Amino acid sequence: MIALTVNGEDRSVDVPDDMPLLWVLRDIIGLTGTKFGCGIAQCGACTVQLDGQPVRSCVLPVASVGTRHVTTVEAIGATPSGKKVQQAWLDLEVIQCGYCQSGQIMSASALLERNPDPSDGDIDAAMSGNICRCGTYTRIRAAIKQAAKA
Amino acid sequence: MSKPSSSPQKVTSRRAFLQGSGLLLGFTMLGAGIRPGFAAAEPVEGDVTAAFSPDAFIRIDSDGKITFILPNIEMGQGTHTGEATLIAEELEVGLDQVKVVDAPPNDKLYATAALGGQATGGSTSMRATWESLRKAGAAARTMLVAAAAAQWSVPVAECSARLGVVTHQPTGRQLAYGVLADAAGKQPVPTDVKLKDPKDFQLIGKSLRRVDTSGKVNGAVIYGIDVRVPGMKVATVAACPVVGGKLGAVDEKAARAVPGVRDIVKLDNAVAVIGDHFWAAKKGLEALTISWDEGAHAKLSSADMMATLKAASKNKTPIMARQEGDAAGALKAAAKTVEASYELPFLAHAPMEPINCVVHVRADECEIWVGTQVPTQAQGWAAQVTGFPLDKIIVHNHLIGGGFGRRLVAESVGQAVAIAKQVSYPVKVIWTREEDIQHDLYRPAYFDRISAGLGADGLPTVWIDHVAGGSVLGNYIPGGWPQDKLDDDAVEGAAKPPYDLPVIQVDWVREDPPVPITWWRGVGPTHNVFVVESFMDELAHAAGKDPVEYRRALTKNQSRAAGVLELAAEKSGWGSPLPAGSGRGIALHDAFGSFMAAVLEITVSSAGEITLDRAVVAVDCGITINPNTVEAQIEGGLIFGLSAALYSGITFSNGRVDQSNFHDYRILRNNEAPKIEIHHLKSLESPGGIGETATVSAAPALANAIFAATGKRLRSLPFDRNQLKSDGADKTKVSMVPPLAAPLLAVLANSKQRSETGIETDVEAQ
Numbered sequence: 001m002i003a004l005t006v007n008g009e010d011r012s013v014d015v016p017d018d019m020p021l022l023w024v025l026r027d028i029i030g031l032t033g034t035k036f037g038c039g040i041a042q043c044g045a046c047t048v049q050l051d052g053q054p055v056r057s058c059v060l061p062v063a064s065v066g067t068r069h070v071t072t073v074e075a076i077g078a079t080p081s082g083k084k085v086q087q088a089w090l091d092l093e094v095i096q097c098g099y100c101q102s103g104q105i106m107s108a109s110a111l112l113e114r115n116p117d118p119s120d121g122d123i124d125a126a127m128s129g130n131i132c133r134c135g136t137y138t139r140i141r142a143a144i145k146q147a148a149k150a
Numbered sequence: 151m152s153k154p155s156s157s158p159q160k161v162t163s164r165r166a167f168l169q170g171s172g173l174l175l176g177f178t179m180l181g182a183g184i185r186p187g188f189a190a191a192e193p194v195e196g197d198v199t200a201a202f203s204p205d206a207f208i209r210i211d212s213d214g215k216i217t218f219i220l221p222n223i224e225m226g227q228g229t230h231t232g233e234a235t236l237i238a239e240e241l242e243v244g245l246d247q248v249k250v251v252d253a254p255p256n257d258k259l260y261a262t263a264a265l266g267g268q269a270t271g272g273s274t275s276m277r278a279t280w281e282s283l284r285k286a287g288a289a290a291r292t293m294l295v296a297a298a299a300a301q302w303s304v305p306v307a308e309c310s311a312r313l314g315v316v317t318h319q320p321t322g323r324q325l326a327y328g329v330l331a332d333a334a335g336k337q338p339v340p341t342d343v344k345l346k347d348p349k350d351f352q353l354i355g356k357s358l359r360r361v362d363t364s365g366k367v368n369g370a371v372i373y374g375i376d377v378r379v380p381g382m383k384v385a386t387v388a389a390c391p392v393v394g395g396k397l398g399a400v401d402e403k404a405a406r407a408v409p410g411v412r413d414i415v416k417l418d419n420a421v422a423v424i425g426d427h428f429w430a431a432k433k434g435l436e437a438l439t440i441s442w443d444e445g446a447h448a449k450l451s452s453a454d455m456m457a458t459l460k461a462a463s464k465n466k467t468p469i470m471a472r473q474e475g476d477a478a479g480a481l482k483a484a485a486k487t488v489e490a491s492y493e494l495p496f497l498a499h500a501p502m503e504p505i506n507c508v509v510h511v512r513a514d515e516c517e518i519w520v521g522t523q524v525p526t527q528a529q530g531w532a533a534q535v536t537g538f539p540l541d542k543i544i545v546h547n548h549l550i551g552g553g554f555g556r557r558l559v560a561e562s563v564g565q566a567v568a569i570a571k572q573v574s575y576p577v578k579v580i581w582t583r584e585e586d587i588q589h590d591l592y593r594p595a596y597f598d599r600i601s602a603g604l605g606a607d608g609l610p611t612v613w614i615d616h617v618a619g620g621s622v623l624g625n626y627i628p629g630g631w632p633q634d635k636l637d638d639d640a641v642e643g644a645a646k647p648p649y650d651l652p653v654i655q656v657d658w659v660r661e662d663p664p665v666p667i668t669w670w671r672g673v674g675p676t677h678n679v680f681v682v683e684s685f686m687d688e689l690a691h692a693a694g695k696d697p698v699e700y701r702r703a704l705t706k707n708q709s710r711a712a713g714v715l716e717l718a719a720e721k722s723g724w725g726s727p728l729p730a731g732s733g734r735g736i737a738l739h740d741a742f743g744s745f746m747a748a749v750l751e752i753t754v755s756s757a758g759e760i761t762l763d764r765a766v767v768a769v770d771c772g773i774t775i776n777p778n779t780v781e782a783q784i785e786g787g788l789i790f791g792l793s794a795a796l797y798s799g800i801t802f803s804n805g806r807v808d809q810s811n812f813h814d815y816r817i818l819r820n821n822e823a824p825k826i827e828i829h830h831l832k833s834l835e836s837p838g839g840i841g842e843t844a845t846v847s848a849a850p851a852l853a854n855a856i857f858a859a860t861g862k863r864l865r866s867l868p869f870d871r872n873q874l875k876s877d878g879a880d881k882t883k884v885s886m887v888p889p890l891a892a893p894l895l896a897v898l899a900n901s902k903q904r905s906e907t908g909i910e911t912d913v914e915a916q
Contacts, residue, residue, distance in 0.1 A: 015427075015429075016409060016410075016429070019427075019429045020429065023427055023428050023429040026376075026428070027384060027426075027427035027428055027429070028427060030378060031369065032369065032372070032375075032376035032378070033368065033369015033370070034369070035375075035502070035503070035551070036375065036428070036504065036580070037502050037503075037504070037583065037812075038583045038811050038812050039432075039582060039583055039811075040583075040811055040812075040813070042811055042812040042813050043502065043583075043812050043817075045502055072369065073367075073368060073369040074368060074369045074370075076368075077367075077368055086367040086368065089363075089367050090359075090363060090364065090367060093357075093359070093360055093363070093778050093779075093782060095226075095360070095363040095366045095367070096226030096227065096228070096782060096786055097225050097226030097501070097502065097503070097549075097550060097551050097552045097553075098226065098362070098363065098366030098371060098549070098551070099373060099501075099502040099503045099551025099552055100502045100551075101366055101367065102369055105367060123820070124820065124821035125821075127820040127821075128819040128820045128821040128822075129819075130820065131502070131812060131817045131819065132502070132820075133500065133501055133502045133552045133554070133790070133817060134226045134502075134552060134786045134790075135785060135786035135787070135788065135789025135790050135793075135818070135823070136782070136785070136786060137789060137818075137819075137820040137823035138785055138823055138825065138826050139782070139785070140820060141820065141823075
């Protein structure tokens with residue numbers, strides 16, 4: 001059994017050590033907001049936060065999470081940065097198909113948590129690992145700036 | 151049951167099936183379009199029922215709940231919001247008063263006439279429903295108002311409706327729609343209704359909030375891949391890596407030993423492993439030792455396919471698409487002639503949500519949960535595989551995590567049903583990204599030869615465009631497409647360029663590739679406008695004219711095209727100086743009922759790397775239903791097209807797709823996206839399509855900007871940066887990775903490598 005703290009709740013899961021956190025969240029715990037996109041940390045759709053740091057859960061073995069707290073998109077609205085990011089995303093109508101946006105929101109809220117006033121360069125560095133096939137990039141940039149001011 | 155392929159040997163059974171189930175998609179040109187279900191009141195399988203159900207689209211309950219059943223699926227393009235707006239405008243309700251649901255499979259009630267079946271594609275949704283859904287709303291409102299007037303015993307003319315309430319104007323008495331629902335249901339359905347004058351629109355033309363996004367910021371939305379049903383297991387699948395090949399022998403021993411693996415299921419051309427969760431299925435699949443019967447295409451390569459296409463272009467007799475005037479004579483008489491040829495690759499769709507489908511095959515029925523652009527086709531596939539009648543196939547449609555044409559085919563539903571049929575429990579089949587990219591149905595490759603004669607004024611006296619490529623329609627519709635008949639899609643965007651061309655000939659040589667092909671965002675115009683607009687630029691330069699000035703001279707009788715051309719030129723500062731190494735390119739086109747001119751401003755480094763600095767887009771898409779959605783589609787469509795022009799191309803070696811995931815099928819990233827400005831030309835024309843329009847502009851605008859920046863004309867997609875290096879620049883190979891993304895990709899590649907070692911402990915996102 002592997003012990004995890006997910007969105008503030010203690011969980012115990014009976015899964016192989018090498019099972020990526022993504023599939024533990026989706027298939028075992030039932031938190032499907034975190035998405036599968038590529039399986040090799042190329043697209044960022046699976047981004048969650050470990051103690052506030054964005055990580056790609058599709059390549060993160062569940063046994064390596066340890067005592068670090070896992071936060072997913074289902075709970076990010078409970079953090080000040082997450083709430084601002086979600087609101088800015090809606091206000092600027094960032095979202096199209098929305099499939100990548102869980103990961104975008106997790107990366108963006110982690111960015112704002114550590115850097116409340118990010119420059120374009122900071123946004124490039126934080127957000128370029130998250131692919132959006134609908135091409136919402138210009139709005140993501142604008143929404144991060146709006147959330148920073150909120 | 152094999153995953154149907156479109157290779158010539160196998161196409162018969164697939165076509166027979168499509169005919170058998172009476173599917174009509176693509177039948178427009180055969181003249182078998184179906185009318186949408188305005189005023190159709192018959193019950194629908196799986197439909198929402200309510201006290202007031204005046205037609206196929208509107209349900210109002212006695213408790214006041216209002217539901218719209220929308221004929222087109224939401225995959226990010228904003229259709230749910232747009233279609234709900236059309237109904238709400240005439241029904242006189244606010245979007246916040248309404249719940250929207252997807253229509254169940256029903257070609258009779260929910261067909262898109264232009265597509266001949268229930269389908270979402272080709273930028274047709276708003277055009278197809280512009281009248282029908284407003285009429286549906288108006289008819290329902292008429293019945294509600296009549297019911298209120300009857301209850302009050304007052305003339306209908308004294309009553310009005312607003313925000314779900316009918317008011318008797320002289321007395322101020324009010325009745326809510328819910329209260330009226332029963333009585334309204336007894337009113338006759340009006341046979342004709344008067345629609346609002348556009349000046350009276352309350353909702354249409356306003357940037358109303360999208361109806362589909364509130365659950366997309368917190369993980370609440372359930373896409374097909376998120377569906378979980380009791381007792382469900384998860385499968386992943388490997389189809390034969392060679393086009394048209396079959397499954398040979400499978401050694402299952404090691405896979406059976408993987409904890410959590412439950413079943414191994416063999417199909418004609420694929421094998422699936424079913425586990426308690428995706429990870430068990432994936433590990434199990436990797437543990438299989440599979441031998442494939444590679445079949446006839448074991449040596450197939452994209453180079454050979456392009457060589458075949460080039461030979462066909464020269465040697466085969468083309469099918470004429472348009473012929474006005476004596477092209478050969480005019481070419482002979484021209485003061486100057488210009489000719490060029492262009493090459494376009496196969497493309498994968500690569501939507502962010504990989505292919506997936508949940509299926510439960512029971513003794514006498516089959517239940518399916520999937521996001522599809524073609525629900526009745528999904529139903530048809532399941533009926534064929536199970537042998538059950540259509541009414542025993544239940545399809546739950548879901549929001550789609552990106553379609554772009556991929557989910558206009560439902561072959562993967564057929565595969566999932568074939569897997570689920572072999573077990574007793576429900577199965578969720580998920581393709582890996584590798585499977586998704588290597589077993590797509592691709593946008594075909596093309597080879598086009600184009601030539602023009604110029605008069606003394608430098609303007610074209612004759613224009614000849616020879617298109618060569620496969621027939622998407624032929625791969626798609628029941629019975630195929632007659633060999634001697636024009637597939638309009640192949641020449642869409644080429645046959646009627648928005649220019650005054652005195653003599654024009656456009657023809658098409660059909661050369662179907664042995665790989666499966668289908669629609670891809672922008673369909674015909676994405677391919678043809680790249681050629682037309684690149685070549686128009688070539689002609690301008692050959693004539694020594696400015697590219698905007700040249701197009702201006704050719705659009706004197708094309709008022710809408712001229713309108714967007716002028717607006718884009720003005721707003722982009724066309725002609726104002728740019729630094730060395732930078733350039734502007736323009737592309738003008740008319741597709742899907744909309745007109746667009748896009749100016750792209752770029753910088754090319756001495757090493758050949760391209761930076762997208764700025765895009766300025768002018769659009770005339772007729773009456774705008776939701777300006778914000780129009781802008782979002784232009785932004786996203788442009789980036790989709792730029793991604794393809796800069797990075798995307800599917801190639802084949804030894805019958806296999808060479809690309810496998812986002813590291814070698816690159817998608818534009820946030821740091822590479824240009825600033826985008828959009829300018830609307832006010833118009834009272836009927837709405838045009840907008841989901842694909844800007845994708846069409848991307849490649850030609852970029853080709854022309856590259857020429858402006860470097861003097862080099864790139865005629866092959868994706869653009870090869872090696873050709874853009876300045877003389878004396880480092881001759882090491884230019885990667886397809888721009889400077890800003892390189893460090894990032896190194897981090898990502900590193901994280902991938904670490905994960906593959908199996909000793910990975912922590913992968914930081916940045």
